[in-house]
Amino acid sequence: MAKTKITSGGLDTGAVSNADLVNSSITINGQSVNLGGAVSNIGVETFPNISSFTPTVITNAQTSIAITGTNFTSIPHVEAISTTGSITPADSITFNSATSLTVLFTLPTDGTYYLRVENPNGLGMRTASADLTVSDEPAWVTASGTLGTFSGATAISTITLTATDATSFAVTTGAVTAGLTFSTGVGSATITGTQTAHTSAATDNFSVTATDAQGQTSVRAFSISWSFGATGSGGFN
Secondary structure, three states: OOOOEEEOOEEEOOOOOHHHHOOOEEEEOOEEEEOOOOOOOOOOOOOOEEEEEEOOEEOOOOEEEEEEEEOOOOOOEEEEEEOOOOEEEOOEEEEEEOOEEEEEEOOOOOEEEEEEEEOOOOOEEEOOOOOEEEOOOOEEOOOOEEEEEEEOOOOEEEEEEEEEOEEEEEEEEEOOOOOEEEEEOOOEEEEEEOOOOOOOOEEEEEEEEEEEOOOOEEEEEEEEEEEOOOOOOOOOO
């Protein structure tokens, strides 16, 4: 169907040419476009993107997480989404730059979580996988301090060190006395043997680090004392 236009000479039923519209324009998505011209990038939106964050394993206590990505704008909304669907907003958000955020999270429930960032314009993006793990660190059952006083001339009774959720143990400062064997296990470690380092009363100090399946650690300090003569006594079992 032919278009109709009104000109100074009256009614015209011909098509409207671009030349007739060259001095007229409209605004589309904030961009001024001459009628009869062309417009680009209509409908193109810029979403934030999370490329990495650290740490990836935290406890239930409030923890600072550094998020790196692109297209962040001040100040975005950040939340953790569990694999069960629960959503926990960040306690606080610090906008460092368009590529860096620092957020504080308190996540009381153990599990794995996605992170999601939403800019003030409503555009948001979630991590592709639930890479944030919330887990309790190993909890020591064996009290710190002395493990007992033992006769330096005879084999000791087995000393057992226990920590909940631990998958391995290691002596990380000092050392167990020469002649003793430190054995790691799941949930507990043992010390056995006959010391060969001392011929008179002495005390050895060392620390043991318990590590869980998520790589979280908990350190506890211990000591073992040695006596010679009739005063030696047994220790932990």
